[in-house]
Amino acid sequence: MAVAPAVTNLRLLHISSSAVVPKQCPAPSSVQLVGRSSSSRRFKPPLRAALQTSVVLREEGESGGGAATLRELCRGHVPDHVLSRAEGIGYVMPTDVQSQALPVLLSGRDCVIHAQTGSGKTLAYLLLVFSAVKAQRSAVQALIVVPTRELGMQVTKVARMLASKAADNDLEEKSSCTVMALLDGGMLRRHKSWLKAEPPSIVVATIASLCQMLDKQIFKLDALEVLVIDEVDFLFNSSKQVSSLKKILTSYSSSSKRQTVFASASIPQHKRFVYDCIQQKWTKRDVVHVHVNAIKPLPSCLQHKFVVCTKKLKHAVLLSLLHSDAPKSAIVFVGEQSEKSKKAGNGPSTVLLVDFLKTSYRGSSDVLLLEEDMNFNSRAASLSELREGEGYLLVATDIAARGVDLPETTHIYNFDLPRTAVDYLHRAGRTGRKPFSDEKCNVTSIITLEERFVLQRYENELMFNCEEVII
Numbered sequence: 050m051a052v053a054p055a056v057t058n059l060r061l062l063h064i065s066s067s068a069v070v071p072k073q074c075p076a077p078s079s080v081q082l083v084g085r086s087s088s089s090r091r092f093k094p095p096l097r098a099a100l101q102t103s104v105v106l107r108e109e110g111e112s113g114g115g116a117a118t119l120r121e122l123c124r125g126h127v128p129d130h131v132l133s134r135a136e137g138i139g140y141v142m143p144t145d146v147q148s149q150a151l152p153v154l155l156s157g158r159d160c161v162i163h164a165q166t167g168s169g170k171t172l173a174y175l176l177l178v179f180s181a182v183k184a185q186r187s188a189v190q191a192l193i194v195v196p197t198r199e200l201g202m203q204v205t206k207v208a209r210m211l212a213s214k215a216a217d218n219d220l221e222e223k224s225s226c227t228v229m230a231l232l233d234g235g236m237l238r239r240h241k242s243w244l245k246a247e248p249p250s251i252v253v254a255t256i257a258s259l260c261q262m263l264d265k266q267i268f269k270l271d272a273l274e275v276l277v278i279d280e281v282d283f284l285f286n287s288s289k290q291v292s293s294l295k296k297i298l299t300s301y302s303s304s305s306k307r308q309t310v311f312a313s314a315s316i317p318q319h320k321r322f323v324y325d326c327i328q329q330k331w332t333k334r335d336v337v338h339v340h341v342n343a344i345k346p347l348p349s350c351l352q353h354k355f356v357v358c359t360k361k362l363k364h365a366v367l368l369s370l371l372h373s374d375a376p377k378s379a380i381v382f383v384g385e386q387s388e389k390s391k392k393a394g395n396g397p398s399t400v401l402l403v404d405f406l407k408t409s410y411r412g413s414s415d416v417l418l419l420e421e422d423m424n425f426n427s428r429a430a431s432l433s434e435l436r437e438g439e440g441y442l443l444v445a446t447d448i449a450a451r452g453v454d455l456p457e458t459t460h461i462y463n464f465d466l467p468r469t470a471v472d473y474l475h476r477a478g479r480t481g482r483k484p485f486s487d488e489k490c491n492v493t494s495i496i497t498l499e500e501r502f503v504l505q506r507y508e509n510e511l512m513f514n515c516e517e518v519i520i
């Protein structure tokens with residue numbers, strides 16, 4: 050097995066123990082980059098042993114080297130043309146999670162990548178995928194499972210950008226990896242013919258579409274080298290998807306033959322999850338938990354605010370906030386319509402809000418809508434419209450809360466408070482998505498007085514402070 054490149058310029062501050070993991074659990078390795086200010090080290094012997102066999106960690110200044118570039122981290126593993134494409138896109142220096150995870154991933158270890166929203170987890174696992182797949186081989190070698198069509202389209206786009214080659218490359222480099230998006234709402238019949246004729250190297254899939262193909266044996270995962278499960282906590286929490294997910298992890302392919310990667314900004318009870326990974330054979334026993342910024346789950350560039358008002362005044366308050374903030378690009382999150390409200394014959398609150406903003410908001414941005422009930426074409430049209438536009442005001446349900454990368458978003462408004470702290474984290478994480486930027490971004494929740502204690506709970510759980518805005 051190839052040796053992982055060394056991590057340079059990083060301080061290993063804390064390696065968590067497996068103390069809360071039940072006794073019979075083999076010690077999972079856990080690497081946490083929690084900040085750059087302290088230098089205390091606390092090693093538990095079995096973990097230290099596990100780490101020393103696989104992950105080379107150096108303290109800042111120890112090796113005398115400067116920060117490693119992405120190219121240096123990936124040299125000898127990821128094809129040169131992929132690294133050149135990455136540089137062309139602007140990915141030159143690694144983010145913290147990429148510095149931490151890539152050496153583990155490129156050493157062949159299974160990995161749970163656990164890092165803040167917008168921290169660059171996608172590129173970390175895609176570089177692993179490109180290190181593992183061979184374009185000349187006619188088989189599906191990497192599978193990336195995502196929860197929504199929107200996230201799938203985004204990951205596919207980045208993967209295709211990295212796979213594409215400059216026209217003047219050498220002849221021997223002409224064939225490049227093909228990437229198929231097997232997503233809900235896609236043209237599965239066309240994909241079926243493609244899979245049978247010439248299997249792509251990489252498949253990005255939502256669970257339902259994927260299982261439909263696997264159950265009918267349209268393709269197999271015999272040659273699978275890398276399996277990535279993105280937004281893993283969301284998929285495991287979905288009663289509709291969890292049994293199929295477990296089947297993908299254990300029945301259609303075996304963890305002993307592939308490298309398995311889980312990614313998310315939120316993995317509640319992560320020690321328990323790593324334990325389950327080993328027990329359930331979703332991963333190999335030496336899986337590594339790379340936990341970046343373990344102390345602060347939310348990006349520090351976010352400023353959190355709240356406004357208290359009655360339910361009736363929410364529309365007016367949002368309008369007033371929009372006029373005073375004048376955001377260039379913003380997302381307004383609205384809760385799902387309750388069954389009671391549907392039965393009462395009320396229109397969906399998303400649609401009502403869009404209508405209200407279209408008639409009352411005098412900002413320059415287009416008002417767009419993204420929600421589950423729209424058909425897939427309208428959803429795709431909304432997303433591409435706002436990616437192309439100068440600025441946007443997107444009204445969305447939580448369908449836009451996971452993984453969707455709209456880096457220009459500067460303001461998030463919680464028109465309805467999210468149901469859980471994890472939902473708050475993912476909604477808030479749709480802004481502040483420029484890894485090396487100093488720009489401050491805003492998350493404002495419009496709440497009733499009774500909801501103040503719920504928001505307070507989220508503040509405690511996610512360790513952030515919310516400032517009251519008086520209108």
Ligand SMILES: Nc1ncnc2c1ncn2[C@@H]1O[C@H](COP(=O)(O)OP(=O)(O)OP(=O)(O)O)[C@@H](O)[C@H]1O
Nearest residue numbers: 140142143144166167168169170171172314452454
């Ligand atoms: N090395 C890098 N240099 C510059 N920009 C980067 C780098 N890596 C990633 N990015 C950019 O950072 C943004 C966030 O990346 P990404 O979508 O992978 O975050 P994430 O960790 O998956 O977030 P989430 O948990 O919200 O899904 C993207 O716009 C991406 O293009």
